[in-house]
Amino acid sequence: MGDSACASATLAPPSIGGGSLLIAWQLKDKNVLIVGGGEVASQRIESILTTDSRITLLAPAKGLHARTKELIDMHPARITYYDRRFSGPAEIHKMDMVLTALDDVNRSREICEMCRTNKVPVNAADIPDLCDFYFGAQIRDGPLQIMISTNGNGPRMAALMKQKINSALSGNEGQAIERVGVLRGQLKERASGVGGALGRKRMKWMSEVCNVWGIDELVQLDDALITKLLDDGWDKGCVPTLDQLKGRQTRKPARQTAPSPDSSQWLLAAASFALGAVCATLALVSRRR
Numbered sequence: 001m002g003d004s005a006c007a008s009a010t011l012a013p014p015s016i017g018g019g020s021l022l023i024a025w026q027l028k029d030k031n032v033l034i035v036g037g038g039e040v041a042s043q044r045i046e047s048i049l050t051t052d053s054r055i056t057l058l059a060p061a062k063g064l065h066a067r068t069k070e071l072i073d074m075h076p077a078r079i080t081y082y083d084r085r086f087s088g089p090a091e092i093h094k095m096d097m098v099l100t101a102l103d104d105v106n107r108s109r110e111i112c113e114m115c116r117t118n119k120v121p122v123n124a125a126d127i128p129d130l131c132d133f134y135f136g137a138q139i140r141d142g143p144l145q146i147m148i149s150t151n152g153n154g155p156r157m158a159a160l161m162k163q164k165i166n167s168a169l170s171g172n173e174g175q176a177i178e179r180v181g182v183l184r185g186q187l188k189e190r191a192s193g194v195g196g197a198l199g200r201k202r203m204k205w206m207s208e209v210c211n212v213w214g215i216d217e218l219v220q221l222d223d224a225l226i227t228k229l230l231d232d233g234w235d236k237g238c239v240p241t242l243d244q245l246k247g248r249q250t251r252k253p254a255r256q257t258a259p260s261p262d263s264s265q266w267l268l269a270a271a272s273f274a275l276g277a278v279c280a281t282l283a284l285v286s287r288r289r
């Protein structure tokens with residue numbers, strides 16, 4: 001009783017709450033409304049362009065930032081631009097997301113309220129309290145997407161954290177992940193089906209490949225090597241190394257994924273047997289003497 005009271009006093013539960021959900025929102029073919037055409041709007045447009053959604057942009061031409069103009073000209077099929085101000089609730093109908101970046105906080109607030117009434121997710125660059133979600137500093141390298149958020153505390157700090165994280169990356173991660181994506185797709189075709197024992201086996205094998213192969217090795221995984229890795233690895237229940245796939249000599253054996261006796265256990269057993277034999281011989285010799 002005393003012990004458990006002591007334990008509960010020292011082991012306080014970790015604090016939860018006060019954070020936000022970090023998710024990779026799929027916006028492909030969805031409708032996004034951006035209101036405002038200044039510098040912040042231009043950054044929003046660039047972020048949203050990566051998602052393959054349809055952008056509607058409302059902003060008077062005379063207030064357009066040079067980058068916003070450039071993006072409108074570069075992507076006429078992706079951005080529908082209207083040279084006018086936001087007119088009212090009809091603008092947000094059929095929208096899946098609304099972003100405001102205005103120099104008019106009252107209008108921004110009104111748009112947020114309209115969105116809330118219509119249950120459309122909204123971000124207002126100048127009113128964090130009314131945002132359904134925040135933007136963050138981003139690192140993008142192909143399929144690799146890293147978002148850094150300070151949850152509204154210090155946006156500039158998020159930009160600085162991005163520099164730190166960037167300097168820890170080699171620049172090959174995106175390509176390595178792209179190759180893993182191709183391998184994974186082909187594995188799912190070769191061993192199709194969702195869940196069950198096959199799903200578990202597939203996940204275990206994929207995890208093992210990612211654990212064993214280095215980033216610089218995964219980058220070399222071209223289409224021919226992917227087929228070979230599936231033939232010599234998946235089909236045979238092991239994970240060969242890059243050297244083995246390329247037919248080069250290597251001291252490392254292929255990692256078995258099927259349950260097999262652990263080599264370290266074998267080694268231990270062999271060593272204890274040898275030790276036992278030596279002791280027995282010594283005992284015998286000393287007794288004879």
Ligand SMILES: C[C@@]1(CC(=O)O)c2cc3[nH]c(cc4nc(cc5[nH]c(cc(n2)[C@H]1CCC(=O)O)[C@@](C)(CC(=O)O)[C@@H]5CCC(=O)O)C(CC(=O)O)=C4CCC(=O)O)c(CCC(=O)O)c3CC(=O)O
Pocket residue numbers: 043123124125126127128131133134135136137138148149150151152153154155156157158159162
């Ligand atoms: C809440 C949030 C809402 C949202 O925008 O979604 C928001 C709000 C506000 N930002 C303001 C100011 C600045 N914002 C930046 C920069 C960025 N701001 C971003 C996000 C966010 N900004 C969301 C929270 C994200 C988080 O906390 O992690 C980044 C990360 C991403 C992006 O914008 O896409 C991008 C860096 C990207 C990069 O460089 O990679 C800089 C620095 C700079 O420009 O270099 C400054 C000046 C210095 C400073 O204030 O730190 C002000 C005016 C404050 C005032 O008037 O004093 C408000 C409004 C307010 O706070 O009231």
Ligand SMILES: NC(=O)C1=CN([C@@H]2O[C@H](COP(=O)(O)OP(=O)(O)OC[C@H]3O[C@@H](n4cnc5c(N)ncnc54)[C@H](O)[C@@H]3O)[C@@H](O)[C@H]2O)C=CC1
Pocket residue numbers: 035036037038039040041058059060062063064065084085086101102103104107125126155
């Ligand atoms: N979240 C963030 O990261 C940051 C947010 N901000 C805030 O974002 C806001 C926008 O910043 P900037 O782009 O630098 O401002 P800006 O003054 O360059 O641009 C404002 C734009 O809004 C347009 N606009 C104004 N009323 C409109 C209406 N009713 N309908 C359509 N368009 C309208 C203007 O024509 C202009 O294009 C500011 O409130 C600023 O405080 C500023 C820096 C960073």
